[in-house]
Amino acid sequence: MHRHPDDYIKPELMACCGSREIKDGDIVIVGTGFPTMAANIAKYTHAPNATLMQESGVIDARPRRPALSVGDPCLNPGAAMIGGLVDIMGMFLQAGWVDVGFLSGSQVDKFGNINTTVIGDYNKPKSRLPGSGGANPIGSLAKKVLIIALHNKKRLAEHVDFITTPGYIDGPGSREKWGLPDNTGPHVIITNKAVMRFDKDTKEAYLATYHPDTSVDEIISLTPWELRVADDVHETEPPREEELKVLREILDPLRMIRIYESRGYV
């Protein structure tokens, strides 16, 4: 039996949810923040043989402080390999070696499509966002894509304003039609309220587990599409004592993860 301390914050729970999706031996592309923390929790607990890489060119970094970007100086000393984008995105991701990719987006829709390009009309944008970066190739080519999102009707959408990164695109058969590799695509959406998974047939996200202080009804009311609920829907397992220990004592002693609370992950 696992002990579950109750003094955790929501971003810590979300990082643990991400961690639990990683299997021992997985090859994982991470960015910064949540993904790095989630992947490292896995590495220090149930998946010691997972390999982490950053798109900028780094494999198996050994940072002495949390990395603030995928090009952070702390990723350099001690890594197993340092190359460049062509190595990571081409030789490993495009060639089919990457098991898990983490993505987040300003907008995520029911098929797991992600928008990081523009809010509003592309030619007359309300807000110009950064663009794809590595997100589109990761969403196109990683076997399992884990998506981090804020759970409200602005950040989740029936349809995103702009598909920067493909989820299941228009639904069943879309990825196949476009020639994206078999057995790739979104696996889960982890929000500050719930964990949603994708229906095998409809490719729509449905509610799998709800976080401890919410309810199925609240989550349905915060979701802009007609959210289906799993037959076995249940409460998300809170962070385990050993997960929090790794997070707080090894990965993030300054508790920089708190910054996500100010970004609405509460």
Next chain:
Amino acid sequence: MGKVVTMKQAIASHVNDEDLVFIGGYICRTPFAAIHEIIRQKKKDLTITRSNAADDFDIMIGAGVVRRFISTFLSLGVYGLGRCYRRSIEKGIPRRIEVEEYTNLSLPMMLLAGSMGMPFVPVKDMLGTDLLNVKAFMGENKYKLIDSPFDGKPTLLVPALNPDVAIIHVQQADEDGNAQIWGIGGDCKVGANAAKKVIVSCERIVDRETIGRDPSRTIVPSFKVVAVVEEPYGAHPGYTPGFYDVDFAFGALYQKASNTVEGFNDFLKEWVFDIEDRTAYIQHYIQSFGYSRFKELQARFGYGYPVSYEY
């Protein structure tokens, strides 16, 4: 003629208005000294490119030297969206730049193709997304979607890129331009070799014998290089592995300044236009923030493992 010149000479001689310019760096080894010089010389209508652009591209866009951007991404990282980039696209300040959207797979592959003399390259991303529905100045040549002649499957082709000039910052180079890096590569090697000519900015110039002690680190051979500029701290506020760290506090300063047009223009005046060169920039930095803060940026020291190439 020697290739070792000042940054002023390198940019004046080798970067022309309307050029397609590859600018290396990935927070790691950003050639900021060159970028400031491009702004000081008021170059016009440049097309700029690199994967994962940051404050370096934002400042060029804000300064008005850019007309077009072959892009994958632009943000200030922990400091949020690129303020100048947003103002340009959303409000046309100081001008609306044209953006051709690619990704961190397709753009490096286009540069790889360029570096290899290939006309185009197939990539497996962008399919099924709106990245295929928006085309800017490259028009129908942004990509071609074909059925593979081998297996009939839908296949995306993207064109090779051959920048007029590449500007990279490296740890060390010799006087002929053999340029060596260590640490995160980004698309620096393919971008430099795709270009018709390369300007090398470096932390230190070393002799040819030093290059030969570890030649596997060389990413650009001298015959591609037209100018070598010794520019210590040339990547600040970005970093150079083994030399100095990212200046996060300066990143915050830029974010705050670039929140408004006035703040941004004041920043440009103080840190670019009123500054003669990188030496003056470092002096101004030390005068403004004190030597101890400058000293804190310097990397701790730890040699890698020396290797033997002998037989």
